[in-house]
Amino acid sequence: MTSTPVHTxxxxxxxxxxxxxxxxxxxxxRLVLIEPLPTHANSLRRLAASQLNAQVWEQAISCRHNNQPATFIEFNLSEASSLHQPSGLLQLYPGIKTLRQHQVQTQTPAAMMATLNLPKSETHRLVVEANGEETAIMLELAQLGLLQQFKQVQLALPATPLYINEQPTEQLPQQLQDCHFELMQENTDDPDIHVQLWQFNQHSYQREQQQHKLTATIKEQEQHLAQLTAQLQQEQTRHVAASNNADALTSQVTDLKKRNAESDQKLTTLQQSLGEAEALQAQTQKEAAALKEQCKAAEQAQQAAQDQLNLLQQSLAEAQAQLVSSEDELTKYKNYFQNRKKQHEAAEQQIVELTQQLSSANEQINQLTTQLQQQQQQQAGSKLGELEQKMEQLFADQAEQLRQNTNALGQHVTKMHASSNRQWQATLAVQHSLSFGEQPLQFSDTSISPELAQHLITLVQNNNYDLIIEFGSGHSTSLLARALLSQNKRWQGNGQLALHNGEPQTQLMPSEHDLPKRVISFEHNKTFYQQTKQALQQQGLSQIVELVYAPLVDYSEQGSDYLFYDCKDKIKQLAQILAGREAHILVLVDGPSSTQEQESARYPALSHLLKNLAAHKLDIILDDYHRNGEQHIAEQWRSQLKARSLHFNEASLHCEKGALMLEINH
Incomplete structure (x- = not known):
């Protein structure tokens, strides 16, 4: 059909x-022939044996079987065999019949492209004749951006749908044109099957890529301009703030200069007072020296008088005879001595007073000296530094006060919330007990939140789950069992639970071929295990829940070590029971508890499930999704699912502690 050299x-x-x-x-x-029908695959191997570059893959390309085995229907018209049941094919060939069914291996288009690993610099060609899957294959390759690896595509498209669940072909031409393919030829010799040849337009693709790059460059420049504009606005804001701060500092410096001038004036006054005090001290010292000289002279005079008195006393005996005649002279001498004594006492009193004045003057001098030193030290310090220290201290005091007020408010709100929660639960317990005669579930910081409990109840009531698996028991175990019992009442005609003598009984009796219980809960803590077991017995839920004591054991994966529930054998047993059918399973991952040393403690849960239950529909809920550790676990789970080519959807559940829901194989 074309002369262009083809590599693959x-x-x-x-x-x-x-x-x-x-x-x-x-x-x-290189020639790759992909044929699911065993007889045709064997024939192709014989015909292509002479071509060393030919490969025959005995499998089907399917977009909906996730690389898992599927049933391939062989008709008496072998070229019409398909993975789908016939619809329009019955009108086109009324005599068509099913000869046999084969279990064939399937591969998604993405997995096929990964296995082909086509060289980018070569020209490759794709021919699709996949009865009922051709449109789905082309759409998936286009949506994944893998179709451009082929420069030529040949399609065999039915004029009308021939199989059940076959995707319509109306949107396919537009999708191919969006991927830069042009319709070069169309053969309508067969009115029921049209053969189309599409050619990849490299120039159109390159123009679009250049346009995308130009658009991205313009967006980057616009973002850069927006960043520069934001930075300019920030600088302007900072400039205005700096100007305001400068004005405030200028005002403060002016006040400081005024205070310095006042301090200088006070210092001058104190220096003058100090000079006067020093002059007074000098005058006082002079007067004290003069008084000392006078006292010394008086003492000398007194000594001389004493000496003379002694002489008189010595001569008294001699002068007694002359006493009567010298009485007037003696009285005169006595008066003289009395006057001298008075003068001496007055001089001593004056010396005491001058000494007190001198001590008072010394104290005043010491005080003035201390004040002068303090003023000099204050002037020597940096006034601006003092201002900055005062401002920093003021800001620090305000920040501390704000922090204390915030903490106090937070503690008050927390206490109010805890108190309200306890009173609300107590009121609910009283009302529930009076109305129904049973104790309602209690929620705490370590249990699931009420919002998550509501999500779980809704899931159980809206889905007829074959099995519920729980990692970490507690109030959630009773909640799931009650929800399942309530769901059974709604699905009484089709459910698997029934009541017998007031106790919930499973119609699935314990055996090696079926499920012993509908809820399987793993618990590693012996105390919590006994508490949950007793609660289930008291509430009459033991027939619904199988509580498994599973201590934490070492588990290693990709070079990382974990401590996780000893649940491998139990999950393997469940997989054996569910073999041969596609079960719908709900999984709650609420344990084990994460620690600072091991934030990813719950990571092994998905690995245990996929090793044995990967073929079933899984609804997995990861609790405590607000924590960094659980968010890291979710990232690892996404990578693990993509590596296995398993289709999944995810949604965040709005609740107090956050929760993530993964839907696998839906």
């Missing part, structure tokens, strides 16, 4: 190999 030619659904002679003429460097 991939043919999906070559049938009995009628096009192999044409491929020999084209001489591709």
């Amino acid at each position: 030619l991939v043919h999906i659904g070559p049938g009995n190999g009628s096009q192999l002679p044409e491929y020999e003429i084209m001489a591709p460097a």
Whole structure:
């Protein structure tokens, strides 16, 4: 059909190999024939044995079987065999019948492209004849951006749908044009099957890529301009703030200068007072020296008088005879001595007073000296530094006061919330006990939140789960069992639970071929295990829940070590019981508790499930999604699911502690 050299030619659904002679003429460097029907695959191996570059893959390309085995229907018209049941094919060929069914291996288009690993610099061609899957294959390759690896695509499209669940072909041409493919040829010789040849337009693709790059560059420049504008506004804001701070500092410096001038004036006054005090001290010292001289002279005079008195006393005996005649002279001497004594006492009193004045003057001098030193030290310090210290201290005091007020408010709100929660639960317990005669579930900081409990109840009531698995028991165990019992009453005609003598009984009796209980809960803490077991017995839920004591054991994966529940054998047993059917399973991951040393303690839960239950529909809920450790676990789970090519959807559940829900194989 074309003279362009082809490196790799991939043919999906070559049938009995009628096009192999044409491929020999084209001489591709590599020929890949993908055929699910065993008889055709064996025939293709014999026909292509002479071509060293030919490969035959005995499998089907399917977008909905997730690389798992599927049923392939072989009709008496072998080229019409398909993974789908016929619809319009019955009108086109009324005599068509099913000969047999085969279990064939399937591969998604993405997995097929990964296995092909086409060289980017070569020209490759794709031929699709996949009865009922052709439109789905092309759409998935286009949406994943993998179709551009082929420069030529040949399609065999039915004029009307021939199979059940076959996707309509109306949107396919527009999708191919969006991927820069142009319709080069269309063969309508067969009115029921049209053969189209599409060619990849490299120039159109490059123009679009250049336009995307230009658009991205413009967006980056706009973002950069917005950042520069924001920075300019911030600088302007800072400049205004700096100007305001400068004005405030200028005002403060002016006040400081005024205070310095006042301090200088006071210092001058104190220096003058100090000079006067020093002059007074000098005058006082002079007077004290004069008084000392006078006292010394008086003492000398007194000594001389004493000496003379002694002489008189000595001569008294001699003068007694002359006493009567010298009485007037003696009285005169006595008066003289009395006057001198008075003068001496007055001089001593004056000396005491001057000494007190001198002590008072010394104290005043010391006080003035201390004041002078303090003033000098204050002037020597940095006034601006004092101002900055005062401002920093003021800001620190305000920040501390704000922090204390915030903490006090937070503690008050927390206490109010805890008190309200306790009173609300107590009121609910009283009302529930009076109305129904049973104790309601109690929620705490370590149990699931009421919002998550509501999500779980809704899931159980809206889905007929075959099995519920719980990692970490507690109030959630009773909640799931009660929800399942309530759901059974709604699905009484089709459910698997019934009541017998007031006790919930499972119609699935314990055996090696079926499920012993509908809820499987793993618990590693012996105390919590006994508490949950007793609560289930008191509430009459033991027939619904199988509580498994599973201590934490060492578990290693990809070079990392974990401590996780000893649950491998139990999950393997469940997988054996569920073998041969596609079960719908709800999984709650609420344990084990994360620690600072091991934030990813719950990571192994998905690995245990996928090793044995990967073929079933899984609804997995990860509690405490507000924590960094659980968010890191979710990232690892996404990578693990993508590595296994398992389809999944995810949603965040709005609740107090956060929760993430993964829907796998839906």
